[in-house]
Amino acid sequence: MQINFDAMTNTVMPNMWGGEKEYVARMHADQNVKIMRGVLVPGASIGLHTHKTNSEIIYVLSGCGKMLYNETVEFLRAGDCHYCPKGCSHSFINNGDEELVFFAVVPEHSGN
Numbered sequence: 835m836q837i838n839f840d841a842m843t844n845t846v847m848p849n850m851w852g853g854e855k856e857y858v859a860r861m862h863a864d865q866n867v868k869i870m871r872g873v874l875v876p877g878a879s880i881g882l883h884t885h886k887t888n889s890e891i892i893y894v895l896s897g898c899g900k901m902l903y904n905e906t907v908e909f910l911r912a913g914d915c916h917y918c919p920k921g922c923s924h925s926f927i928n929n930g931d932e933e934l935v936f937f938a939v940v941p942e943h944s945g946n
Contacts, residue, residue, distance in 0.1 A: 837862050839871040852881030853925070859938075868940040874899065874928035882925040885918055890940045892916045892926070897934035900927045 842860040850857040855878035859870040874880070874897075882902060892901075898911040902925040903918065910916055918924045920943055928934040 837869060850880045851883040851925070853879035853927075855879070866942055868938070870938045870940075871895075872936050872938055874926065874934040876928055876931055876933070878934075879927040880925060882923055884923040885920050885940075887920070888940050888942045889920045889922075890918045890924070890938060892918075893937045895935040895937060897928065897932050898930040899934045899936075900929045901925070902927070 839860040842862075844858050845861055846856050846858050848856045855875060857872060857874060857878065857880050859872040861868060861870040863869075892910075893915045894910050894912050896912050898909070901908040901910055901916050903916070904922055904924075908916060916924070926934075926936075
């Protein structure tokens, strides 16, 4: 199944999970998975949240950001990948000077 993000409309999520500013995404979602191309402008963030029934894989396409992951801090830039397993927590912050653009996959796990 081909997913054409350029043909989709933006979904704007202000203060996602208690974060700053807004998270803008083009998204495919069904009962099994969310697949997104997301953008955080400078100073925007996705607040700290726990993946209780799913996990998340994030691949940075451009820009840079800070990932708070459990008790650690990761600095991500274009070409880096972050994995947040089920049961773990993370928050993503654009602490750079340009848009942070990333690809994210959030699969649901059976047996929740």
